[in-house]
Amino acid sequence: MELRQLRYFVTIVEEGGFTRAAARLHLAQPGLSAQIRQLEQELGQPLLDRSHRSVTPTEAGRAVLPYARAALAAADAVRQTVDAYTGLLRGRVRLGLVSGATGQAFDIASFLADFHDAHPALEIALTEDTSERMQASLLAGELDIALLGPTDELPPPGLTFHTVIDVPLVVVAAPGDPLLTPPDRTSVPLAELRDRALICLPRGTGVRAALERACAQAGFRPRVTFEAAAPALLARLAARGLGVAVLPKGEDGPDGDGPLRTLTIVRPGIRARIALAWRATGPTSPAARVLLDSLRDSLPPVSPHRAITSDGPEEPPSGRP
Secondary structure (H helix, E strand, O other), X not given: XXXXXXXXXXXXHHHOOHHHHHHHHOOOHHHHHHHHHHHHHHHOOOOEEOOOOOXXXXXXXXXXXXXXXXXXXXXXXXXXXXXXHHOOOOEEEEEEEEOOOOHHHOOHHHHHHHHHHHOOOEXXXXXXXXXXXXXXXXXXXXXXXXXXXXXXXXXXXOEEEEEEEEEEEEEEXXXXXXHHOXXXXXXXXXXXXXXXXXXXXXXXXXXXXXXXHHHHHHOOOOEEEEEOOOHHHHHHHHHOOOOEEEEEOOOOOOOOOOOOEEEEEEXXXXXXXXXXXXXXXXXXXXXXXXXXXXXXXXXXXXXXXXXXXXXXXXXXXXXXO
16 A cells, blocks of 8 residues: 555545646546556445446545545644745645625635635645535534634534634615615614515524524524625625625625615624634644744734633644733
């Protein structure tokens, strides 16, 4: 068994097939297939199910996968430790990002470009997904760091959250909507959204979870008739009169004399939060630790509280306040 075979196996699982994995690894597909067959013969069990359109791990493959990732992480850590003595940062960091997570508050593209200029030998794999799935991916070791919207007040056991954005939820309505009467109102009680057609982010996002949790406490279920991952699209749907959009403040489109009006949700107020998330034991590689520290410097916390685990405030893994 060779490390490169384990890397091939993990890459095929991550890409869902041999063709995409071969392209990512810069290998010919027949050679990749031959290496996996050799690994399976040595282990005495098939690791991949090739009977469907997408290649998936078998039961044995799922059992092997975390150990393969751990072996690769250990080998990468050896290389990165040696590189640290020369001041060169190498490796691959997997960063998750919930769609619309930062909006105007943080330019993720500029941050990644600057980080790449500082560390050109470091590869960053960027993935967009729901907050719920990214929490599971962090725990499974499939992501190193994520910017997500917490779906509960406390992170799941095994994760640490560092809140970087904390804003109220608002509703966005088109001119003529009954919610805009009287015309000088700036807020709307949550109860007035009962039975209204709402436009919101999908389930699995922090905003949707916060809305559903508040509505449940108020005794009703929100009637979401349109959902999309891009806040700007939600605002456009509201502008066409398809409902009122529920969005974090700052993602709510034009206000004042513009085509849309924004009202803050009150009684109760609902908060939309974005947090940096990582495993409570800390990132496993020096590269991931450097990226995490850089993100924390670029996204200062909204309060002086320390990072939060499921057990409460805790020192971050780097020992920084």
